[in-house]
Amino acid sequence: MSTRVISNIGELTTNDPTLGDQSLMGRLSDAAIVLDEQRVLWVGPSREAPDADDYLDARGRAVVPGFVDSHTHLVFAGERSREFEARMAGERYDGGGIALTVNATRAASTSQLREATSRRARELRASGVTTMEIKSGYELNVSGEARLVELAAEFTDEVTFLGAHVVPEEFAHDRDAYVELVAGEMLGSCKDHARWADVFCDRGAFSVDESREVLLAARGAGLELRLHGNQLGETGGIRLAIELDAASVDHCTFVSDSDIALLAGSPTVATLLPGADFCTRSRYPSARRMLDAGVTVAIATDCNPGSSYVTSMGFIIALAVREMAMTPDEALWAATLGGARALRRDDIGRLGPGARADLLILDAPRAAHLAYRPGSSLVAETLRAAR
Secondary structure (H helix, E strand, O other), rough: OOEEEEEEEEEEOOOOOOOOOOOOOOOEEEEEEOOOEEEEEEEHHHHHOOOOEEEEEOOEEEEEOOEOOOOOOOOOOOOOOHHHHHHOOOOOOOOOOHHHHHHHHHHOHHHHHHHHHHHHHHHHHHEEEEEEEEEOOOOOOOHHHHHHHHHHHHOOOEEEEEEEEOOHHHHHHHHHHHHHHHHEEEOOOOOHHOOOOEEEEOOEEOOHHHHHHHHHHHHHOEEEEEEEEEEOOOHHHHHHHHOOOEEEEEEEEOHHHHHHHHHHHOOOOEEEHHHHHHOOOOOOOOHHHHHHHOEEEEEOOOOEOOOOOOOHHHHHHHHHHHHHOOHHHHHHHHOHHHHHHHOOOOOOOOOOOEEOEEEEEEEEOOOHHHHOOOOOOHHHHHHHOOO
């Protein structure tokens, strides 16, 4: 088994409070990290680094865990730039554009979808994302949703079945039949390629009762649960996510004090998606209120064609700091270990011994530059499982 030491790290962020300065970020200066072919073996001062088969000089640059993007919709066809232009001119976002993407995705060939998804995945990786979740949700019929989860599984193990994204046009007058289809035949066709099930529980999408029906069926089929909730109003999604022990409730734009108290007392992560709020010119979630109350917070790109065509986690970190009153460290933690918690993973999002060797070498001396220099491409090198 070969080993590699990365030494002369100006600032190493481990997200392990037992290391370095014993803070939440587990920071070390003038540090080194030793990796085998997949895992972190050792972390400590450069002067104490053990011998290894290969050496890499970080030249005083910062090293952070690889980003964990726990909410994306990468598998789709078409684009909705006209919708974006209209919103920027003052039109209100109501989610109705999803039907346009459904039509384009249904019309695309599998090879076209694969090529487009691969391009977006490359962009995410170039921005430092080493683990990504990918949802279905843009065909909304049995064969199409099965096609999307199979394609998503080519890019990640974190695949989410989102047949309950919106009610498609052909079921506009029979919502109950569509919910029954999603919770039955569609779920059956998708479950073998997915780890997760998700529902868009919000105004204009699915009610709490409809969402509960789908999620309970998914849990019965062996899938774990996540939820879109409270993006467009206080519609009960957060409470449902906690009731069903969902790993994450995503968006959380509209939250009451009681919602925050429930989140703080639960293992459910609040995944905030500031790219969607930026691209829809909407209010941002109250990250500061949640963090101060003890809620576990993640941030993610929500890469999708209508409300957040964003493939830069650095941009998301900068938005979280500027628009949601998070500190640079809180935003970095939310984009790494927070995302891992949202996926109920303990092997990623950190750089302590035993963790998967997913790390970024930044073209900067400190991790704070991710927020300090928004729009800059600061990822000099990405290692995923030490490669």
